[in-house]
Amino acid sequence: MKLRLENLRKSFGDTLVLDDISLDVAEGQMVCLIGASGSGKSTILRCINLLEPLDDGAIWLDGQDIAAPALDPQPIRQRIGIVFQSFNLFPHMTAAENVMLAPRRVHGKSRDALLPEVSALFERFGLGDRMDHYPDQLSGGQQQRVAIVRALAMNPEIMLFDEITSALDPELVGEVLEVLTTLKREGMTMILATHEMDFAQSVADHVCFLDRGRIIEQGHPDKIFDAPTQPRTQDFLSRVLRRR
Amino acid sequence: MAGNQGGVTRRQEYEKRLRRRSLFVAASSTLAVLLAIVVLVPRAPGWERVQQSFFNAEVIAKTFPKLLNAFLLDVAIFAWSAPLIAVLGLAIALARDVRNPVLYPLRLFGIVYTDIFRGVPVVLVVYLIGFGIPGLGLPRPWNSPYIWGTLALVLTYAAYVAEIFRSGIESVHASQRNAALSLGLSGADAMRFVVLPQAIRRVIPAQMNMLIALQKDVALLSFIGPVEIFRQAGVFKSLLANFTPYVVAAAIFLVVTVPATRLADHLIAKQNRART
Numbered sequence: 001m002k003l004r005l006e007n008l009r010k011s012f013g014d015t016l017v018l019d020d021i022s023l024d025v026a027e028g029q030m031v032c033l034i035g036a037s038g039s040g041k042s043t044i045l046r047c048i049n050l051l052e053p054l055d056d057g058a059i060w061l062d063g064q065d066i067a068a069p070a071l072d073p074q075p076i077r078q079r080i081g082i083v084f085q086s087f088n089l090f091p092h093m094t095a096a097e098n099v100m101l102a103p104r105r106v107h108g109k110s111r112d113a114l115l116p117e118v119s120a121l122f123e124r125f126g127l128g129d130r131m132d133h134y135p136d137q138l139s140g141g142q143q144q145r146v147a148i149v150r151a152l153a154m155n156p157e158i159m160l161f162d163e164i165t166s167a168l169d170p171e172l173v174g175e176v177l178e179v180l181t182t183l184k185r186e187g188m189t190m191i192l193a194t195h196e197m198d199f200a201q202s203v204a205d206h207v208c209f210l211d212r213g214r215i216i217e218q219g220h221p222d223k224i225f226d227a228p229t230q231p232r233t234q235d236f237l238s239r240v241l242r243r244r
Numbered sequence: 245m246a247g248n249q250g251g252v253t254r255r256q257e258y259e260k261r262l263r264r265r266s267l268f269v270a271a272s273s274t275l276a277v278l279l280a281i282v283v284l285v286p287r288a289p290g291w292e293r294v295q296q297s298f299f300n301a302e303v304i305a306k307t308f309p310k311l312l313n314a315f316l317l318d319v320a321i322f323a324w325s326a327p328l329i330a331v332l333g334l335a336i337a338l339a340r341d342v343r344n345p346v347l348y349p350l351r352l353f354g355i356v357y358t359d360i361f362r363g364v365p366v367v368l369v370v371y372l373i374g375f376g377i378p379g380l381g382l383p384r385p386w387n388s389p390y391i392w393g394t395l396a397l398v399l400t401y402a403a404y405v406a407e408i409f410r411s412g413i414e415s416v417h418a419s420q421r422n423a424a425l426s427l428g429l430s431g432a433d434a435m436r437f438v439v440l441p442q443a444i445r446r447v448i449p450a451q452m453n454m455l456i457a458l459q460k461d462v463a464l465l466s467f468i469g470p471v472e473i474f475r476q477a478g479v480f481k482s483l484l485a486n487f488t489p490y491v492v493a494a495a496i497f498l499v500v501t502v503p504a505t506r507l508a509d510h511l512i513a514k515q516n517r518a519r520t
C-alpha cells in the first residue's frame with residue numbers, strides 16, 4: 001500500500017470529528033471522499049498533510065508512520081501535495097513565483113534552473129501565457145490550476161484535493177476536473193474530497209462515504225452509487241443526485 | 245438616443261452640472277468665511293498686541309533662516325531614528341510570535357517591552373534615558389544627548405511600530421501560512437516569504453502615521469540638549485521677547501507633516517477601496 005490510514009481519531013474540543021477512520025490507498029489509485037458538509041472530509045486531508053495533529057491512529061506512507069507525534073512534518077509535507085477549495089495562492093507573487101517558491105527554498109534551486117521544468121508544467125495545463133500574471137489577474141479556474149501546478153512542482157508522491165471545484169463558477173469546473181483526469185492517467189496517487197458525484201462515479205477507483213466522522217460505506221464507485229447498502233448513504237445520495 | 249451624443253449620457257450630464265454647482269457653493273462659502281476672519285479679527289481690541297508678539301514680520305524675517313537650519317537637525321534625527329525603529333519594531337513583532345518553547349524568553353521580552361514603552365509617556369523616556377545614561381559619567385562621545393535622545397525615541401516608537409506590524413501579521417489569514425507549510429516550507433520561510441510581505445504592505449499607511457508622529461516628537465529632544473528647531477525658537481523667544489519664532493517653527497513643521505498626512509490618508513483610502 002502506498003498510503004494506509006489506520007484508526008484515525010481526532011477531536012476539536014469535545015466534538016469527535018474523525019472517529020476510527022481506516023483506509024488503504026494503492027499506488028496510482030484515485031480515492032474520493034464524499035459526505036455531507038461537516039462530515040470530516042477536509043479534516044482527513046489536513047491530517048494526512050500533517051496540518052492538523054491526530055489524537056490517535058497511524059498514517060503509513062510507504063511503510064513509515066508519518067503521524068508519529070515527534071516526527072518533523074516538513075520533509076513529509078514535501079512528499080504530499082494538497083490543493084485547497086479557496087486556492088490559497090500567494091497574492092503578492094506572480095503565478096510563476098508562486099510555483100517556484102517551494103522548490104527554490106526547499107531544494108535550493110535557482111529560478112533559472114527551475115524555469116524549463118516550471119514552464120513545461122504551465123504549458124501542460126494550458127497556462128503557458130499566464131506565468132507572469134498575479135492571482136487577481138486570473139480567472140478562478142486558472143488560479144486553481146496554478147495552485148495544482150504549485151503543488152506538482154515539488155514532485156509529490158501523493159496529491160490531496162479538498163473540494164477544489166466548489167468555489168468555481170460552473171463553466172470553469174470542467175477545466176479543473178480535466179486536470180485531475182490527466183493526473184490520474186499519468187498514475188498519480190490521489191485523494192479527493194468532492195461534491196462532484198458524476199466525476200467521482202466515472203473516474204474514481206474507490207469511494208468512501210463519510211458520516212459524522214466515520215466511513216460508513218466504501219467500495220467501487222458503481223457499488224456505492226448504484227447499490228448503496230447503508231440507509232444514510234442512500235439518503236445522502238438521493239438528496240444530492242436529485243439535485244443535479 | 246437623446247442625450248447620448250458624443251458619448252456623454254444624460255446621467256453624466258446631470259452629475260457634471262451637480263458637481264459644478266456644489267463646487268461653486270463650496271468656493272463661495274469658504275471665501276465668505278475667510279473674508280469675515282480677515283475683516284473682523286483685526287478689529288478685535290487686542291489684535292495689535294497679538295500681531296506684534298505672534299505674527300511679527302520683522303521677527304519672521306530675522307529668525308526664519310536659523311530656524312530652518314535648526315529644523316535640519318530634526319530631520320537628521322528623524323532620518324537616523326526611522327530605520328532603527330523599523331528594524332527594532334519588526335524584530336520585536338517577530339519575537340512576540342515565536343512558537344518554539346526554547347525561545348519563550350524572547351517572546352516574554354517582546355510582551356514586557358511593548359507593555360512598558362507603550363505605557364510610559366515619551367517625554368519621560370526621553371528624560372530618563374537622556375539625562376540618566378549620560379549621568380553615568382561616560383566619556384565622549386558616549387555622553388552625547390543626541391545618542392541617548394535618539395535611543396529614547398527609538399525604544400518608544402519601536403514598541404508602537406511592533407504592535408502595528410503584529411496586527412498586520414495577524415491580519416494575514418492562517419490559510420496563507422498553511423498553504424506555505426503544506427508545500428514543505430519551514431515556518432520561518434513561510435513567515436519571511438508569504439506572511440510578512442503581505443503584512444508589511446497592509447500596515448504601510450498606519451506606519452506612515454507613526455512616522456509623522458515621530459517627526460513631531462523629535463522636538464522632545466529639546467528638553468535634554470540638542471538645539472533643534474523647538475529649542476532654537478525658545479532661544480529666540482527669550483532673546484526677542486516675542487512668540488513669533490514658535491509660530492514660524494509650527495509653520496515649518498506643517499509644511500512637512502501636512503503633505504505626509506495627506507499621503508497617508510490617501511494610502512489608507514486606497515487600501516480600503518481595494519479591500520471592498
Ligand SMILES: Nc1ncnc2c1ncn2[C@@H]1O[C@H](COP(=O)(O)OP(=O)(O)OP(=O)(O)O)[C@@H](O)[C@H]1O
Nearest residue numbers: 012017035036037038039040041042043044163193
Ligand atoms: N479548526 C477547527 N476547530 C473546531 N472545529 C473544527 C475545526 N475544523 C473543522 N471543525 C469541525 O470539524 C467537523 C468536520 O469538518 P470538516 O471541515 O472536516 O468537514 P467537511 O466534510 O470538509 O465539510 P465541508 O463539506 O463543509 O467542507 C465540522 O463539524 C467542523 O465544524
Ligand SMILES: [Mg+2]
Nearest residue numbers: 041042162163
Ligand atoms: Mg471541507
